[in-house]
Amino acid sequence: MSLLIIGATGNLGRQIVKQALDEGYQVRCLVRNLRKAIFLREWGAELIYGDVCILETIPRCLYNISGVIDTFTTRPFDTQKSIEIDLYSKIYLIHAAQVAKVYRYIFFSIVNAKFYNNVPLMNFKVQIEYHLKESTLKYSIFQVEGFFQGIIQQYAIPVLENQAVWTTKETISLAYIDTIDVAKITMKSLNNPKMEKCILPLLGNKSWSSTEVIILCETLSGQTVKKRYVSLTILFLLRKILLFFAWTENIGERLSFIEIFTKPIMNKNVLQNWVQILDTDFMTINRIEIYLQDYFNRILQKVKTLNFEQNKNQNQNNNAKIDKF
Numbered sequence: 001m002s003l004l005i006i007g008a009t010g011n012l013g014r015q016i017v018k019q020a021l022d023e024g025y026q027v028r029c030l031v032r033n034l035r036k037a038i039f040l041r042e043w044g045a046e047l048i049y050g051d052v053c054i055l056e057t058i059p060r061c062l063y064n065i066s067g068v069i070d071t072f073t074t075r076p077f078d079t080q081k082s083i084e085i086d087l088y089s090k091i092y093l094i095h096a097a098q099v100a101k102v103y104r105y106i107f108f109s110i111v112n113a114k115f116y117n118n119v120p121l122m123n124f125k126v127q128i129e130y131h132l133k134e135s136t137l138k139y140s141i142f143q144v145e146g147f148f149q150g151i152i153q154q155y156a157i158p159v160l161e162n163q164a165v166w167t168t169k170e171t172i173s174l175a176y177i178d179t180i181d182v183a184k185i186t187m188k189s190l191n192n193p194k195m196e197k198c199i200l201p202l203l204g205n206k207s208w209s210s211t212e213v214i215i216l217c218e219t220l221s222g223q224t225v226k227k228r229y230v231s232l233t234i235l236f237l238l239r240k241i242l243l244f245f246a247w248t249e250n251i252g253e254r255l256s257f258i259e260i261f262t263k264p265i266m267n268k269n270v271l272q273n274w275v276q277i278l279d280t281d282f283m284t285i286n287r288i289e290i291y292l293q294d295y296f297n298r299i300l301q302k303v304k305t306l307n308f309e310q311n312k313n314q315n316q317n318n319n320a321k322i323d324k325f
């Protein structure tokens with residue numbers, strides 16, 4: 001099976017490329033920046049220039065492709081509008097995939113998106129789910145809540161850099177999952193007939209509130225975190241301002257996710273659905289504690305080595321000065 005992966009430079013996309021290549025698939029990646037994607041070619045993937053907002057670049061990427069894996073989404077600081085990337089181009093891609101007689105199609109949505117119509121990205125996800133259901137494609141839709149990798153940016157780096165972590169008093173819990181596990185599950189689903197025309201929530205083995213994640217980061221890094229609380233009223237106001245300017249619109253749309261705090265929905269009974277359908281051992285998926293411990297160990301080891309090198313250089317310089325004297 002030859003796969004077209006779009007969004008291959010992203011957190012999830014790159015893990016899917018790696019897993020697919022490891023399993024012997026032919027992988028083609030549509031990328032808008034060839035230089036940034038060079039590592040994918042080094043891994044063994046074929047790169048082809050395209051930009052999902054330039055619709056004409058899509059059909060030629062589908063030539064001889066039997067499976068499409070769509071992992072692309074708007075970056076917060078993109079100048080392109082999220083409606084173009086997360087809605088219009090995806091509708092076009094679904095159409096083009098049908099014309100190209102693509103055999104399998106994978107899309108990543110968000111858990112409970114249908115309950116949050118005011119959040120643009122959630123709204124687009126629901127619309128794309130609908131278009132897939134109406135299509136002739138053998139699709140699988142995986143609904144996700146959050147990736148481990150997002151925790152690094154949001155919590156782990158501020159903790160290590162001794163910066164404040166911003167959070168709200170209101171809290172919801174998310175069942176984060178490792179993108180490496182999502183990649184493995186995705187590949188497993190490709191040849192599984194039970195996964196055709198199927199929607200499946202993909203959740204990690206435990207739900208974590210932001211406070212719990214912060215405490216975990218403190219414990220594992222051995223550092224104390226400065227917490228700053230921001231009220232939902234301020235965030236709603238900030239969203240209004242950001243949405244007003246075209247160049248900050250995507251950030252404003254991301255902020256729309258605060259709606260979730262005002263209307264939390266529990267869905268934890270679906271936690272292990274995918275384990276049964278995909279016949280996977282739930283115990284083998286990565287745990288947040290292990291993932292973060294590994295991250296902090298690697299970073300703290302690097303800092304130690306750097307300090308050691310700096311001290312060594314300093315001592316050598318001092319000795320040289322003493323010798324001269």
Ligand SMILES: NC(=O)c1ccc[n+]([C@@H]2O[C@H](COP(=O)([O-])OP(=O)(O)OC[C@H]3O[C@@H](n4cnc5c(N)ncnc54)[C@H](OP(=O)(O)O)[C@@H]3O)[C@@H](O)[C@H]2O)c1
Pocket residue numbers: 006007008009010011012013030031032033036050051052053070071072073074075080085108109110111144145146147150
């Ligand atoms: N992150 C989460 O917590 C989360 C939660 C639920 C669902 N999901 C869904 O999971 C999927 C993967 O998310 P992610 O966090 O891995 O995404 P990500 O890291 O933000 O990566 C986005 C990818 O889309 C590409 N892209 C954006 N605009 C493009 C364009 N105009 N043309 C071509 N490529 C374009 C980016 O390319 P560049 O490198 O060139 O920018 C990048 O490869 C998405 O569908 C997302 O909505 C994510």
